[in-house]
Amino acid sequence: xxxxxxxxxxxxxxxxxxxxxxxxxxxxxxxxxxxxxxxxxxxxxxxxxxxxxxxxxxxxxxxxxxxxxxxxxxxxxxxxxxxxxxxxxxxxxxxxxxxxxxxxxxxxxxxxxxxxxxxxxxxxxxxxxxxxxxxxxxxxxxxxxxxxxxxxxxxxxxxxxxxxxxxxxxxxxxxxxxxxxxxxxxxxxxxxxxxxxxxxxxxxxxxxxxxxxxxxxxxxxxxxxxxxxxxxxxxxxxxxxxxxxxxxxxxxxxxxxxxxxxxxxxxxxxxxxxxxxxxxxxxxxxxxxxxxxxxxxxxxxxxxxxxxxxxxxxxxxxxxxxxxxxxxxxxxxxxxxxxxxxxxxxxxxxxxxxxxxxxxxxx
Amino acid sequence: xxxxxxxxxxxxxxxxxxxxxxxxxxxxxxxxxxxxxxxxxxxxxxxxxxxxxxxxxxxxxxxxxxxxxxxxxxxxxxxxxxxxxxxxxxxxxxxxxxxxxxxxxxxxxxxxxxxxxxxxxxxxxxxxxxxxxxxxxxxxxxxxxxxxxxxxxxxxxxxxxxxxxxxxxxxxxxxxxxxxxxxxxxxxxxxxxxxxxxxxxxxxxxxxxxxxxxxxxxxxxxxxxxxxxxxxxxxxxxxxxxxxxxxxxxxxxxxxxxxxxxxxxxxxxxxxxxxxxxxxxxxxxxxxxxxxxxxxxxxxxxxxxxxxxxxxxxxxxxxxxxxxxxxxxxxxxxxxxxxxxxxxxxxxxxxxxxxxxxxxxxx
DNA sequence: CTGTTAGCGCGTTCAC
DNA sequence: GTGAACGCGCTAACAG
Numbered sequence: 152x153x154x155x156x157x158x159x160x161x162x163x164x165x166x167x168x169x170x171x172x173x174x175x176x177x178x179x180x181x182x183x184x185x186x187x188x189x190x191x192x193x194x195x196x197x198x199x200x201x202x203x204x205x206x207x208x209x210x211x212x213x214x215x216x217x218x219x220x221x222x223x224x225x226x227x228x229x230x231x232x233x234x235x236x237x238x239x240x241x242x243x244x245x246x247x248x249x250x251x252x253x254x255x256x257x258x259x260x261x262x263x264x265x266x267x268x269x270x271x272x273x274x275x276x277x278x279x280x281x282x283x284x285x286x287x288x289x290x291x292x293x294x295x296x297x298x299x300x301x302x303x304x305x306x307x308x309x310x311x312x313x314x315x316x317x318x319x320x321x322x323x324x325x326x327x328x329x330x331x332x333x334x335x336x337x338x339x340x341x342x343x344x345x346x347x348x349x350x351x352x353x354x355x356x357x358x359x360x361x362x363x364x365x366x367x368x369x370x371x372x373x374x375x376x377x378x379x380x381x382x383x384x385x386x387x388x389x390x391x392x393x394x395x396x397x398x399x400x401x402x403x404x405x406x407x408x409x410x411x412x413x414x415x416x417x418x419x420x421x422x423x424x425x426x427x428x429x430x431x432x433x434x435x436x437x438x439x440x441x442x443x444x445x446x447x448x449x450x451x452x453x454x455x456x457x458x459x460x461x462x463x464x465x466x467x468x469x470x471x472x473x474x475x476x477x478x479x480x481x482x483x484x485x486x487x488x489x490x491x492x493x494x495x496x497x498x499x500x501x502x503x504x505x506x507x508x509x510x511x512x513x514x
Numbered sequence: 515x516x517x518x519x520x521x522x523x524x525x526x527x528x529x530x531x532x533x534x535x536x537x538x539x540x541x542x543x544x545x546x547x548x549x550x551x552x553x554x555x556x557x558x559x560x561x562x563x564x565x566x567x568x569x570x571x572x573x574x575x576x577x578x579x580x581x582x583x584x585x586x587x588x589x590x591x592x593x594x595x596x597x598x599x600x601x602x603x604x605x606x607x608x609x610x611x612x613x614x615x616x617x618x619x620x621x622x623x624x625x626x627x628x629x630x631x632x633x634x635x636x637x638x639x640x641x642x643x644x645x646x647x648x649x650x651x652x653x654x655x656x657x658x659x660x661x662x663x664x665x666x667x668x669x670x671x672x673x674x675x676x677x678x679x680x681x682x683x684x685x686x687x688x689x690x691x692x693x694x695x696x697x698x699x700x701x702x703x704x705x706x707x708x709x710x711x712x713x714x715x716x717x718x719x720x721x722x723x724x725x726x727x728x729x730x731x732x733x734x735x736x737x738x739x740x741x742x743x744x745x746x747x748x749x750x751x752x753x754x755x756x757x758x759x760x761x762x763x764x765x766x767x768x769x770x771x772x773x774x775x776x777x778x779x780x781x782x783x784x785x786x787x788x789x790x791x792x793x794x795x796x797x798x799x800x801x802x803x804x805x806x807x808x809x810x811x812x813x814x815x816x817x818x819x820x821x822x823x824x825x826x827x828x829x830x831x832x833x834x835x836x837x838x839x840x841x842x843x844x845x846x847x848x849x850x851x852x853x854x855x856x857x858x859x860x861x862x863x864x865x866x867x868x869x870x871x872x873x874x875x876x877x
Numbered sequence: 878c879t880g881t882t883a884g885c886g887c888g889t890t891c892a893c
Numbered sequence: 894g895t896g897a898a899c900g901c902g903c904t905a906a907c908a909g
Contacts, residue, residue, distance in 0.1 A: 165671070166644055168902060179880045184904055194878060209665055214647040215581035216902035219885050224578065226626070245608040252627055256635065261642070263589070263626045264615055272619065279624070281529050284577040302572055308528070395819055427819040434821065453816055456758055456790040458797065531886060542896045547888055557894060579886035582901050 167208040175204040187212070218283070226261045227479060228285040230276050230304075232293035233268040233392070241394075241422050241449035243468050244291065247314065250472025251289060258480040260286070267297050274299040280307035287479050289314050290323075294359070310482035314475040316359045319491035324482075326475040326493045330360055330448075333464045333497035334367025334418075335374075337446050340462075340499060341416045342375055344507045346444060348414035352401040352424045353386035360391070364420050364448060383414055386424075394423025402431030405443075415443060415508035422447035422454055422463055429457065429504065440506035450500055460502035467495045530571040539567040550575070581646070589624045590842060591648040593639050593667075595656035596631040596755075604757075604785050604812035606831050607654070610677065613835025614652060621843040623649070630660050637662040643670035650842050652677050653686075655722075673845035677838040679722045682854035687845075689838040689856045693723055693811075696827045696860035697730025697781075698737075700809050703825075703862060704779045705738055707870045709807060711777035712745040715764040715787045717757075719750035727783050727811060746777055749787075757786025765794030768806075778806060778871035785810035785817050785826055792820065792867065803869040813863055823865035830858045 173180045178197060186193045186201040193201075204210075218224045229251060231244070252262045263285060267273040276297040279285045287310040290296060294316075297304045304311060305323075313325040338349070351368055354361035365384070372381055385404045389397040401424060405413060419425035425447030429439050439445060439459055447454060450465025478489050536543040541560060549556045549564040556564075567573075581587045592614060594607070615625045626648060630636040639660040642648045650673040653659060659674075659681075660667045667674060668686075676688040701712070714731060717724035728747070735744055748767045752760040764787060768776060782788035788810030792802050802808055802822055810817060813828025841852050 166646070170902080180902090181881080181904075182879055185879090188904080192878080197879085209644075209663075211641050211644040213582070213902050214642075214645045215578050215587065216885090217904080218578035219576070219582050219887090219901090220903045220905085222885070242605060242608065245605065252629065256629070256638070261626050261628070261647070263624050265624070266615065266619070275619070278574050279577075281572070281574040282577045283529065284624070300572075395815060398819070423816075426816060430819040430821055430823075452758060453786075453789060456761070456793040458793055458821055460793075533886080543886090544888075544890095544897080545895060548895090551888080555894080560894085576886050579901090580888080582885090582903090583887045583889085585901070 166213070167210050169210070169212070171208055172201065172204045172210045175208065176201045222283070224284060224286050225259065226263050226285045227255050227476075227483075228263050228265060228276065228279055228288045230288055230290045230297055231264060231266050232291060233266065241451040241466075243315075243449055243466060246468030247291070247472040250469035250474075251314070251476045252472070253469075254473040254476030255479070258476070258483075260480070260483070267293075270299065273297040277302050277304055277307070280304055280309055285309070287311070287483055289475050289479060290316075290318075292316050292359075296321075296323075310479060312475050312479050312482070314471060317492060322491075324478055324489050324491055324493070326471055326478065326495065328466050328471060328497045329494050330363035330497070331367040331370065333499070334364040334448065335370040336367075337448075337462075337464050337499055338368050338371035338418060339374065340501070341418070341444060341446065341505060342371060342377075344444065344505065346414075346416040346508055347377065347381060348416070349382040350401075350405055350414040350417040350443070351382050351384045352397060352417060352419045352428060353384055354394075354397075354420035354424075355390045356387035358391070361387070361420055368418055382418075383408075386420075391421055391423075394421045395427040397421075398424035398427030398429075399431050402428045402435075405432060406435050406437070413443065416505070417443055417445045419445065419447045422449040422451040422461065425461055425463070425504075426451075426454070426457055429459075429461070433458075440504050441509050444505040444508065446505055448497075450497070454500075455502065457504075459504045462502045462505040463500050464497045465500045466497050470495045529576070530573050531576070532573070534571055535564065535567045535573045538571065539564045585646070587647055587649050588622065589626050589648045590618050590839075590846075591626050591628060591639065591642055591651045593651055593653045593660055594627060594629050595654060596629065604814045604829075606678075606812055606829060609831030610654070610835040613832035613837075614677070614839045615835070616832075617836040617839030618842070621839070621846075623843070623846070630656075633662065636660040640665050640667055640670070643667055643672055648672070650674070650846055652838050652842055653679075653681075655679050657722075659684075659686075673842060675838050675842050675845070677834060680855060685854075687841055687852050687854055687856070689834055689841065689858065691829050691834060691860045692857050693726035693860070694730040694733065696862070697727040697811065698733040699730075700811075700825075700827050700862055701731050701734035701781060702737065703864070704781070704807060704809065704868060705734060705740075707807065707868065709777075709779040709871055710740065710744060711779070713764075713768055713777040713780040713806070714745050714747045715760060715780060715782045715791060716747055716749035717760075717783035717787075718753045721754065723754070724750075724783055731781055745781075746771075749783075754784055754786075757784045758790040760784075761787035761790030761792075762794050765791045765798075768795060769798050769800070776806065779868070780806055780808045782808065782810045785812040785814040785824065788824055788826070788867075789814075789817070789820055792822075792824070796821075803867050804872050807868040807871065809868055811860075813860070817863075818865065820867075822867045825865045825868040826863050827860045828863045829860050833858045 173183045186198045292315045313323045317325045319325045385401045447463035454461035536546045655678045676686045680688045682688045748764045810826035817824035
């Protein structure tokens with residue numbers, strides 16, 4: 152490649168500006184601007200000339216200049232809790248993000264990610280909002296809104312949507328699954344199978360999902376007049392990211408119970424715990440579901456291939472993300488405040504890990 | 515709240531500009547600009563005044579204006595293949611992204627995501643690059659670089675790093691795991707256990723990982739002088755996203771083999787397939803690892819809790835992402851072209867699904 | 878319908 | 894060491 156070709160090559164690479172398009176089409180830049188934004192408000196003939204010129208030059212508008220001029224960007228921020236793009240086998244977060252990303256993209260927006268586990272990270276989230284980098288924020292999980300000093304995300308003057316956690320009480324539109332009602336339904340299923348004693352494997356104490364799901368369990372017991380004493384509760388010290396370990400520890404606790412005192416059903420706050428619980432008790436001679444039935448929560452794909460296949464409450468993960476995105480898009484489009492709380496229901500997935508209790512008393 | 519208070523409230527919310535800080539500190543905007551960027555090139559006393567003013571006002575620089583002025587943004591794009599933030603139980607992609615996101619954030623950059631499954635999506639990726647929205651692109655998996663018309667990402671004049679797929683031949687710095695060597699090591703382990711016949715469960719035919727891993731298997735056979743006829747290859751029509759189904763189908767194919775013809779070891783292109791393969795053959799009376807040993811690929815966390823626990827080749831997913839991010843940061847920092855290919859090795863995780871063949875001949 | 882003009886908020890000359 | 898002036902690329906007024 153000779154020098155001349157190189158120069159031409161370089162010119163090819165450097166992005167042409169609107170001025171270049173205007174010059175080539177023989178019009179003013181403002182006309183080019185309109186032709187691209189309001190194709191209706193410009194003569195068809197000149198519009199074609201401009202389109203042709205833009206096409207020929209490979210013109211692509213400069214984002215920064217446009218954003219500066221119009222005073223807003225086209226980026227939505229997903230503020231994640233901890234470094235938790237990884238989240239057990241359940242993959243709730245990745246699936247939710249996928250739904251969020253797809254729908255946001257359909258709306259013509261881009262999605263940027265940020266963790267907020269460290270103070271610095273939380274501060275960064277706030278800066279992105281106040282600095283005009285992002286146009287709206289979807290907050291996933293966790294308890295407190297990103298903030299630092301006296302500045303909170305809530306004061307940034309941009310739309311905020313809460314995903315997975317219900318913050319409607321704080322005036323933030325929220326998209327959640329029906330953790331409580333779903334768990335209630337799942338346990339009622341166990342009760343219908345004749346289970347009357349339960350082993351509950353808790354998530355992190357105080358965690359939103361943990362609280363909701365345990366409440367759902369109690370709700371179900373109340374329905375049939377069973378007292379809270381029908382359930383032995385284990386765990387609470389491990390987070391959802393440590394679900395597997397949680398299940399193993401719970402299994403040891405279960406195995407430590409005298410045979411007669413062992414509940415006939417184990418209810419898990421998450422599939423990860425259910426899976427490792429099953430693996431551990433089975434290798435210690437406990438039959439599933441004969442000796443103990445197990446029900447998980449999340450609907451992890453791998454559950455269908457466990458031995459035995461796991462009965463679980465499937466979260467509509469992608470839908471959750473898509474719904475949140477839709478609400479955000481409406482808000483960005485100037486819609487009025489949406490429903491404070493959108494619930495996308497989980498559904499009970501019956502598989503072989505639950506059955507009528509049978510084994511133990513006959514052995 | 516009366517009208518006046520509301521106005522004050524609004525003023526509180528609207529982001530202060532650099533002018534406001536300058537006014538409050540009694541200096542010119544240019545001085546404020548320097549004080550924030552080159553703290554050294556300004557009088558300590560005035561610098562403090564400016565810092566105080568900025569702090570008091572909660573000043574946060576406007577990103578768009580800054581980007582426009584300096585001609586570059588601070589956003590890195592992760593271009594994902596398909597809608598594959600979800601990727602089986604292995605969660606390779608989410609884990610890789612987590613590593614990428616963390617390290618990119620440490621470098622002071624933000625991460626934006628984009629799929630490129632549809633032509634429109636691919637075009638959008640190119641526009642983001644040419645429009646100056648993003649400063650560099652990390653391309654994950656898949657074969658072709660995003661492009662449309664005559665414009666390709668490669669011509670955008672910004673750094674491109676390939677992650678998971680080796681594109682070093684195309685001059686793009688790549689970060690990959692040693693798929694081939696890892697698989698070779700895994701199979702040599704099986705050979706050391708006395709296995710001489712293999713059942714290979716393939717990923718999608720032509721897929722980079724599939725090709726590399728199968729080659730690794732053949733490499734191992736060659737080491738001990740076994741011919742390719744020692745392996746029965748199954749699959750190839752299902753993608754990595756359909757790993758579970760792939761394993762089930764493979765299991766049926768395996769079960770359809772006459773007992774005497776069944777290989778003593780199954781080598782899987784991914785953990786998902788291994789897990790569902792195990793589940794399916796076991797419920798059909800095949801003992802693992804007595805009748806057949808199984809080895810997977812990826813190191814999915816759930817593998818440790820399968821029955822039996824899965825021997826696998828663990829991919830250093832987060833490291834892969836972190837390495838790619840580091841290279842991108844170097845490139846953005848003006849470093850010279852880095853090593854064309856960075857390999858982050860997988861490691862063999864020995865668990866109970868592999869053992870010396872024993873069961874069948876004695877039954 | 879189209880051209881002219883005037884900034885958006887910031888960083889970077891260039892004088893003082 | 895600091896201030897004044899200019900312009901990044903684009904859109905939104907306002908004329909014509």
